[in-house]
Amino acid sequence: MAKPKVGFFDFSSCEGCQIELTNYGDADFVELLNHIDIVEFREAMSEKAEHLDIACIEGSFTRKEERTRLEAIRKRSDVVISFGACASTGGINALKNHQTDFQEYVYGKDAGAAHLQSNAKALPIDGAIKVDYKVFGCPMDKYEFLNIISSLLHGKTPEIPDYPVCVECKRNETICRFQEGDHCMGMVARAGCGAPCPEAGIPCEACRGFISNPNEASLVQVLIENGMPEERARNKSRIFTNAMRSDA
Amino acid sequence: MSDSEKRYFIKDYDFSSFLNNLMESENLVGPIAKKNKFVFGKINKTEDLRLDYDITILPPKKFFFPPAQKLIEFDGENYRDCIDPQKMVLFGVHFYDIKSLDMTDFFFSEGQPDNNYLANREAATVIGSSVQKISERAFWGSIGRDVKPKGHDGFLTRLGDTGYVYDVTSYKGEALLTYGNFRNATKEEISKAEKVNEDIMHQCNAQLPFPTDKLAEKVRAEFKNEELWDELAEKCFSCGTCNTVCPTCYCFDVHDKWNLDQKSGSRIRYWDACLTSEFAQVSLGSGTSENFRNTRGERFRHRIMRKAVYLNDKLGGPACVGCGRCSTSCTADIADPVGVYNRIMELEKEAEIAARKSQNIFMPRKAMILRAEQTTATERHFTLKMADGSSVHFEPGQMLEVSLFGYGEIPIGYASSPTRTRTFDIVVRSVGRVSKALNKLEVGDSMFVRGPLGHGFPLDKLRGQNILIVAGGIGLCPTRSLIQYILDRRDEFYNFSLFYGTRSPSERMFLEDLKSWDKSPEIDFFETVDTAEKSWKGNIGVITTLFKKKALTPDTRVIICGPPIMYKFVIKELDTLDIDHGNIYVDLERRMKCGIGKCGHCQINDKYVCKDGPVFPFSEIEDLEEAL
Ligand SMILES: Cc1cc2nc3c(=O)[nH]c(=O)nc-3n(C[C@H](O)[C@H](O)[C@H](O)COP(=O)(O)OP(=O)(O)OC[C@H]3O[C@@H](n4cnc5c(N)ncnc54)[C@H](O)[C@@H]3O)c2cc1C
Ligand code: SF4
Ligand code: SF4
Ligand code: SF4
Ligand code: SF4
Ligand code: SF4
Ligand code: FES
Numbered sequence: 001m002a003k004p005k006v007g008f009f010d011f012s013s014c015e016g017c018q019i020e021l022t023n024y025g026d027a028d029f030v031e032l033l034n035h036i037d038i039v040e041f042r043e044a045m046s047e048k049a050e051h052l053d054i055a056c057i058e059g060s061f062t063r064k065e066e067r068t069r070l071e072a073i074r075k076r077s078d079v080v081i082s083f084g085a086c087a088s089t090g091g092i093n094a095l096k097n098h099q100t101d102f103q104e105y106v107y108g109k110d111a112g113a114a115h116l117q118s119n120a121k122a123l124p125i126d127g128a129i130k131v132d133y134k135v136f137g138c139p140m141d142k143y144e145f146l147n148i149i150s151s152l153l154h155g156k157t158p159e160i161p162d163y164p165v166c167v168e169c170k171r172n173e174t175i176c177r178f179q180e181g182d183h184c185m186g187m188v189a190r191a192g193c194g195a196p197c198p199e200a201g202i203p204c205e206a207c208r209g210f211i212s213n214p215n216e217a218s219l220v221q222v223l224i225e226n227g228m229p230e231e232r233a234r235n236k237s238r239i240f241t242n243a244m245r246s247d248a
Numbered sequence: 249m250s251d252s253e254k255r256y257f258i259k260d261y262d263f264s265s266f267l268n269n270l271m272e273s274e275n276l277v278g279p280i281a282k283k284n285k286f287v288f289g290k291i292n293k294t295e296d297l298r299l300d301y302d303i304t305i306l307p308p309k310k311f312f313f314p315p316a317q318k319l320i321e322f323d324g325e326n327y328r329d330c331i332d333p334q335k336m337v338l339f340g341v342h343f344y345d346i347k348s349l350d351m352t353d354f355f356f357s358e359g360q361p362d363n364n365y366l367a368n369r370e371a372a373t374v375i376g377s378s379v380q381k382i383s384e385r386a387f388w389g390s391i392g393r394d395v396k397p398k399g400h401d402g403f404l405t406r407l408g409d410t411g412y413v414y415d416v417t418s419y420k421g422e423a424l425l426t427y428g429n430f431r432n433a434t435k436e437e438i439s440k441a442e443k444v445n446e447d448i449m450h451q452c453n454a455q456l457p458f459p460t461d462k463l464a465e466k467v468r469a470e471f472k473n474e475e476l477w478d479e480l481a482e483k484c485f486s487c488g489t490c491n492t493v494c495p496t497c498y499c500f501d502v503h504d505k506w507n508l509d510q511k512s513g514s515r516i517r518y519w520d521a522c523l524t525s526e527f528a529q530v531s532l533g534s535g536t537s538e539n540f541r542n543t544r545g546e547r548f549r550h551r552i553m554r555k556a557v558y559l560n561d562k563l564g565g566p567a568c569v570g571c572g573r574c575s576t577s578c579t580a581d582i583a584d585p586v587g588v589y590n591r592i593m594e595l596e597k598e599a600e601i602a603a604r605k606s607q608n609i610f611m612p613r614k615a616m617i618l619r620a621e622q623t624t625a626t627e628r629h630f631t632l633k634m635a636d637g638s639s640v641h642f643e644p645g646q647m648l649e650v651s652l653f654g655y656g657e658i659p660i661g662y663a664s665s666p667t668r669t670r671t672f673d674i675v676v677r678s679v680g681r682v683s684k685a686l687n688k689l690e691v692g693d694s695m696f697v698r699g700p701l702g703h704g705f706p707l708d709k710l711r712g713q714n715i716l717i718v719a720g721g722i723g724l725c726p727t728r729s730l731i732q733y734i735l736d737r738r739d740e741f742y743n744f745s746l747f748y749g750t751r752s753p754s755e756r757m758f759l760e761d762l763k764s765w766d767k768s769p770e771i772d773f774f775e776t777v778d779t780a781e782k783s784w785k786g787n788i789g790v791i792t793t794l795f796k797k798k799a800l801t802p803d804t805r806v807i808i809c810g811p812p813i814m815y816k817f818v819i820k821e822l823d824t825l826d827i828d829h830g831n832i833y834v835d836l837e838r839r840m841k842c843g844i845g846k847c848g849h850c851q852i853n854d855k856y857v858c859k860d861g862p863v864f865p866f867s868e869i870e871d872l873e874e875a876l
Contacts, residue, residue: 164487170306226364
């Protein structure tokens, strides 16, 4: 079997996910290269290819002209993977979605400049084109990415968890944040990361987005019961889930 | 081998050298601190071991059935199993976790034995230890008491600061004796150890509202009550934590993973959780799927059914050991089985109320007299059965209004236990119009009854406790209901004593019962009469003289029923024993007409004896001027 041709593209993002990819450690990264042919990778090379087996897209869809670019990628790729929170859930970029003054807030007097204009809402890639698989996380988890690529190499549908972070957190025998007087969003966040945040003593902020059926009402209620003011409980950690809320 | 030969003693002073020797020669694992919580982990120095732990976050199953366990490693066409048991001594396991290990042993052995678990289990020596501190939400004192801990190799019971009694239950447990300075335990030490382990059973904060044998039946009866399950699961996150932390959950999922070389890899099993939304989902092809437990309520119900109903036949009791881990860990605080069972209990009461609403509250039902016996000159003992054949559901201490048309209606207490269903007993003392008319009735006649009414003895507060019943005169009638109940469910209660006093031998009632209680080892029965002829061989003196005959602990729950004058003297006696007034229950008698809190006859200050009582905690009424 010929090595699949893989391209990497980036949209509105910090490119942290691409950096994470090269963080495998030399040996692992080289091993991966034995199995795939990277033909486009903005961070590493700039070759152009016509047909792609797998297109990996990083970043959100937040400007009009990005739609045309995305459609072109979709057209010449068999499989499209969105990777990282920005691409898969809208991520941090979607924080602007329920605000109107974000331009003034961020750019001050330059707010009106033409090159700074963007859509009212930052959307995940599947807001523009069909996405076959999503690698969640901010940044994405490189081992999960590897697993997905690995599955695709073998023609197997990748297994992406749709249960909450609590499952993994409890397997780690971590003391629950709530039992330390803190709060957490692990109950509605999609697992797959191995729950490193509660393990390190900080709350899960749901950087991998929500599971498919998050109990948002209960989240708000439980946060309030644990001492959070109502307003904050309602808006807690929109940082990674703003585009996934029922009020989005 | 007799029992005492298998029990040893080690002094507190020698304990750390025992641990040191164990640590040097064995892979020692036990409860260790993790911040302010505990986990089972490797013991590297003796201070690591925290036998004073209340509960660990995860149960000990994690050593035998790890959260992620490689089943097979493959490399192209080649594959091998990964069974590689590591020897270990798992130390300091509480009895409820021993019970749960016995359950997982059973699950993994039944049918095709699963050696991935069993080999690890085999390689371990499991040493239990007595509970020194109770976790806040534990309710092991009231669930599955018939299921005894077994399958462990030894058990240490701490006797204060003096040392530990070590109970050897297998050759593996025996082998550890060489590491420490053990000697045979004395009889006294053995009985002290038994008492330590028995006493702790009565000290959980949380208690089940049903006896274990009723649990399965009541929970199952609500299976189709979707509203209930949706209500209970409304806040559920489907996070599976209640499964993940449960010592008796053993479901798993299996995933294959390739290594980086894309040729080799492994097949791994992970703990799974039936509360998560994907658990019962199947793919139907072309991107569609079907979920057999699609709603939160259905998934929540499945877990409760599995713990309380489905596995009981196999296990001889519920598949829940009452550790309370699910209760503590559920962020929404809805997983607590005790809360669920309480809700089911409430439903039963609501249904009863709803049924009553649609009736004329004064309508009695006909009851047939199956037996009528003149027990004393004035008292007649009836056994009754509802004329329509229906069974009667009541609690000991409740009452009913008994009537004869044309004569009237009077309140009478149940004198038999609800554990003996279909029939019930009452005793009527001839005092006036209605009672005299009733006492003329014979077998085959009928009377009319309305009830059960009021609140009886608080069984949920009495279960698992030391009990003393003080009955004076006719006060033995309502308490007989409770006495029979306790004797029928003897293992749900701890020490049980009965003081009975009458004015003279001729007023003694239930003579056959008195004889059998006197002989029974299940009940410490003491009796006295105020005055008697020479022929009377028993005690003479007022009822309070019986307190000299029996040592009572301050945690004893006391039930008093008798003539008003008796209460004051008995309570004075109880005060010298330091018994809390909240643990004293009095059964009050007042003039009553309606029995349902309407007519106002029985009112004491703001309380209605018929509706709020007739049984009250003494602390609730002691300050009411009109009460005693
Ligand atoms: C909770 C409770 C449980 C009782 N259990 C028993 C029992 O198991 N066996 C038994 O023999 N007796 C019991 N009694 C007492 C019994 O109800 C009275 O003996 C009975 O009401 C006397 O009615 P009478 O018509 O025979 O007498 P009367 O003197 O003719 O009574 C007239 C009316 O006064 C009221 N009344 C009179 N005395 C009492 C009383 N002591 N308590 C309540 N109402 C009274 C009744 O409404 C009665 O209809 C109990 C009373 C209460 C409150
Ligand atoms: S998901 Fe996070 S790390 Fe990845 S590109 Fe977006 S902001 Fe950066
Ligand atoms: S710390 Fe967070 S992720 Fe872990 S169990 Fe608690 S709520 Fe769940
Ligand atoms: S624990 Fe939560 S915040 Fe942390 S990596 Fe996982 S999903 Fe992201
Ligand atoms: S009952 Fe509680 S612990 Fe169990 S899945 Fe629901 S929220 Fe999680
Ligand atoms: S259901 Fe809850 S209380 Fe019962 S054994 Fe499991 S974790 Fe413990
Ligand atoms: S008997 Fe009527 S209010 Fe109590």
